[in-house]
Amino acid sequence: MGKAREINATQDKQTIETRVRALLERMSLEEKVGQLNQVQATGPNVVEDLAPAIRAGRVGSVINVVDPEAVKALQYIAINESEQGIPLLICRDVIHGYKTVAPLPIGQAASWNPDLVRDCARIAAEEASADGINWTFAPMIDIARDPRWGRIAESLGEDPYLTGVLGAAMVDGFQNSANGGADTLVACAKHFAGYGASEAGRDYNTTNIPENELRNVYLPPFHAALKAGVETFMTSFSDIDGIPATASDFLLDQVLRREWSFDGAVVSDWDAIHQLVIHGLCENDIEASYLAAQAGVEIDMISSAYERHLPELVEQGRLSMDRIDTLVGNVLRVKIRAGLMDRDVMALPEEPARMKGLNLVREAAQQSLVLLKNERATLPLDVETLKRVAVVGPLAHEPAEQLGTWVFDGDAERSVTPLMALESMLAGQVEVEHVRALETTRSKDRSGFEPAMHAAQAADAVLLFLGEEAILSGEAHCRADISLPGVQAELVRHLRAAGKPVIGVLMAGRPLALGSIIDQFDALIYAWHPGTMAGPAIVDVLFGRASPSGKLPVSFPVMSGQVPIYYAHKQTGRPASPETVIHIDDIPSGATQTSLGMTTFHLDAGYKPLFPFGFGLSYTHFDYSDLTLDKAQILMGERVRAEVTLQNSGDRSGTEIVQLYIRDRFGSVTRPVRELKGFQRVSLEPGESQRIAFELSTDDLAFYRRDGSFGAEVGDFDLWIGPSSTDGLHASFRINA
Numbered sequence: 001m002g003k004a005r006e007i008n009a010t011q012d013k014q015t016i017e018t019r020v021r022a023l024l025e026r027m028s029l030e031e032k033v034g035q036l037n038q039v040q041a042t043g044p045n046v047v048e049d050l051a052p053a054i055r056a057g058r059v060g061s062v063i064n065v066v067d068p069e070a071v072k073a074l075q076y077i078a079i080n081e082s083e084q085g086i087p088l089l090i091c092r093d094v095i096h097g098y099k100t101v102a103p104l105p106i107g108q109a110a111s112w113n114p115d116l117v118r119d120c121a122r123i124a125a126e127e128a129s130a131d132g133i134n135w136t137f138a139p140m141i142d143i144a145r146d147p148r149w150g151r152i153a154e155s156l157g158e159d160p161y162l163t164g165v166l167g168a169a170m171v172d173g174f175q176n177s178a179n180g181g182a183d184t185l186v187a188c189a190k191h192f193a194g195y196g197a198s199e200a201g202r203d204y205n206t207t208n209i210p211e212n213e214l215r216n217v218y219l220p221p222f223h224a225a226l227k228a229g230v231e232t233f234m235t236s237f238s239d240i241d242g243i244p245a246t247a248s249d250f251l252l253d254q255v256l257r258r259e260w261s262f263d264g265a266v267v268s269d270w271d272a273i274h275q276l277v278i279h280g281l282c283e284n285d286i287e288a289s290y291l292a293a294q295a296g297v298e299i300d301m302i303s304s305a306y307e308r309h310l311p312e313l314v315e316q317g318r319l320s321m322d323r324i325d326t327l328v329g330n331v332l333r334v335k336i337r338a339g340l341m342d343r344d345v346m347a348l349p350e351e352p353a354r355m356k357g358l359n360l361v362r363e364a365a366q367q368s369l370v371l372l373k374n375e376r377a378t379l380p381l382d383v384e385t386l387k388r389v390a391v392v393g394p395l396a397h398e399p400a401e402q403l404g405t406w407v408f409d410g411d412a413e414r415s416v417t418p419l420m421a422l423e424s425m426l427a428g429q430v431e432v433e434h435v436r437a438l439e440t441t442r443s444k445d446r447s448g449f450e451p452a453m454h455a456a457q458a459a460d461a462v463l464l465f466l467g468e469e470a471i472l473s474g475e476a477h478c479r480a481d482i483s484l485p486g487v488q489a490e491l492v493r494h495l496r497a498a499g500k501p502v503i504g505v506l507m508a509g510r511p512l513a514l515g516s517i518i519d520q521f522d523a524l525i526y527a528w529h530p531g532t533m534a535g536p537a538i539v540d541v542l543f544g545r546a547s548p549s550g551k552l553p554v555s556f557p558v559m560s561g562q563v564p565i566y567y568a569h570k571q572t573g574r575p576a577s578p579e580t581v582i583h584i585d586d587i588p589s590g591a592t593q594t595s596l597g598m599t600t601f602h603l604d605a606g607y608k609p610l611f612p613f614g615f616g617l618s619y620t621h622f623d624y625s626d627l628t629l630d631k632a633q634i635l636m637g638e639r640v641r642a643e644v645t646l647q648n649s650g651d652r653s654g655t656e657i658v659q660l661y662i663r664d665r666f667g668s669v670t671r672p673v674r675e676l677k678g679f680q681r682v683s684l685e686p687g688e689s690q691r692i693a694f695e696l697s698t699d700d701l702a703f704y705r706r707d708g709s710f711g712a713e714v715g716d717f718d719l720w721i722g723p724s725s726t727d728g729l730h731a732s733f734r735i736n737a
């Protein structure tokens with residue numbers, strides 16, 4: 001039995017540090033470097049291939065092994081056949097589900113439901129740990145404000161507060177369980193930091209984020225994840241202000257260790273240490289290893305640079321053994337705190353009941369749906385009056401596509417597609433005619449248009465399942481033109497001529513630019529990629545068995561050229577307004593350089609998104625009234641309480657996500673025109689009212705100021721409570737010195 005297990009386990013901090021030191025004292029330099037080395041499992045003979053290195057103590061973690069028997073064999077070798085007997089971290093991208101797939105994270109974010117997001121992470125952890133995985137590379141909490149960037153799909157949207165709340169919930173869901181930890185996953189806050197600002201929305205591209213913007217926008221969700229106890233961080237591929245994150249001592253040492261006191265482990269992204277050479281930051285892997293180790297990267301994901309070069313850097317005296325011990329100690333601490341050293345990691349937990357996962361992801365999918373348009377109450381459809389429905393489009397029956405990106409282990413056989421759900425849930429009540437019309441969303445073959453038209457003409461309503469396949473978003477899958485791909489827009493216009501209600505259900509991994517097509521829909525549901533139970537969730541909402549409650553976690557542009565566009569923008573010195581904006585089609589003859597609106601807008605797109613952050617319709621109607629503040633002025637350290645009455649004035653039950661925004665009117669740096677500072681999900685029956693309260697402290701109003709310090713400032717504030725980032729009741733208050 002390896003020596004690691006001889007140390008009795010208690011988990012208080014002092015004991016953990018004693019255990020870490022005791023292990024380090026026993027370990028050779030090669031064994032220490034081994035803990036920093038992450039290798040990938042490839043090919044059919046994983047155990048045979050990796051056994052010698054693991055036996056020699058040269059491997060600390062293995063990525064992408066998902067066969068439970070192979071995992072058990074690898075752990076057995078690590079624990080019983082190596083000198084130190086330290087268990088392996090077995091890592092995998094379990095991003096939004098394992099075999100049972102929840103909506104994309106951007107879709108989960110549309111639920112604005114931390115408890116649901118936590119539960120989705122929990123079930124993913126239960127399923128993945130049953131296969132021996134004990135570390136996931138999630139949550140991805142990069143702020144994403146450019147929908148051209150394919151990885152917006154795995155983000156939680158554009159807002160630091162919402163991303164922080166939901167990212168923390170994911171950490172909790174992954175890392176904590178009621179039964180002792182065998183069914184937990186070590187979580188990983190990624191990608192640290194600023195990856196979402198990749199220039200032009202092109203993945204892996206340069207980012208240029210001024211420190212004040214970095215600290216006020218991109219870092220807060222990572223701090224929230226740290227406060228939630230996240231055990232690992234992952235460095236971003238991108239360079240930020242000329243320094244790749246994987247070599248950034250500002251990010252990894254100054255911020256993460258010195259300011260935030262993080263004591264877990266940092267893993268590089270895939271081969272990112274070697275990529276420091278490709279970035280042109282250094283000439284070879286030994287220098288890359290030196291820069292990454294000095295900056296504070298503990299684990300080298302599959303580049304083997306650390307394994308090949310850290311020993312010689314120590315022998316050359318360029319890296320001290322103390323530095324190595326600090327890095328290795330952080331890894332050992334994670335393994336101890338995760339319980340790997342104290343439980344039998346070869347005794348894998350039972351897989352959870354499949355229905356438990358299916359029911360949960362169905363609820364998650366329902367709550368992820370955002371009703372963007374519903375003219376003349378086209379929805380919900382009524383099975384009593386609807387006799388025949390035409391189901392058209394390339395995404396009505398795609399079990400794998402509806403899962404979205406980052407679903408290595410998603411079991412598409414578990415998928416229930418919209419077509420399957422319509423046919424089963426409407427059987428005997430409504431006739432369903434399915435016409436695919438397009439082979440894929442990118443297809444330019446119009447030969448399916450006529451069969452689709454015939455189905456539309458024979459039906460009482462047309463359900464159009466359009467959007468993007470999963471391959472069009474996710475890592476490295478960015479689009480410069482984010483309108484509907486192929487000839488989908490033409491198909492919508494063509495079917496409109498049938499004169500029947502046209503209901504769009506769009507699946508995509510990003511906000512699409514719908515400005516030129518939105519008027520063709522009578523109703524529109526945005527479904528993102530809703531996961532395994534897309535079908536039942538969508539049909540539940542289409543037919544009113546569930547009321548849509550989703551709200552946008554990201555702004556929708558009118559057209560591609562408008563991005564980046566987001567609600568928490570700065571005022572600028574020349575803010576646009578309806579009075580100052582002129583449309584390119586309305587420019588009068590003889591207009592001069594200065595006769596058009598001299599403010600910040602596009603002549604052909606204006607200055608507003610098509611749909612704003614926080615927007616989402618319901619089947620009922622909610623009225624806000626009687627906004628009150630308990631104080632008009634507060635001192636530093638005090639709190640202000642805002643209350644509002646919400647009434648369901650419609651005839652259906654529904655859930656409203658009540659949102660609280662503030663604006664710091666004047667600051668030592670320019671401040672956003674609105675910032676989300678709170679939200680509550682409120683379910684009300686028809687006619688029911690409820691008094692909703694929010695409390696704000698001056699700590700909630702703190703930001704990084706001109707001098708780099710963090711805190712609130714004296715001055716006037718606007719406050720809104722309402723249904724989105726552009727509506728709501730207004731009040732104001734002041735912080736006094």
Ligand code: GLC
Pocket residue numbers: 093137190269270475
């Ligand atoms: C990928 C991604 C990262 C992922 C890692 C391991 O390139 O950037 O998010 O966790 O490699 O698959």
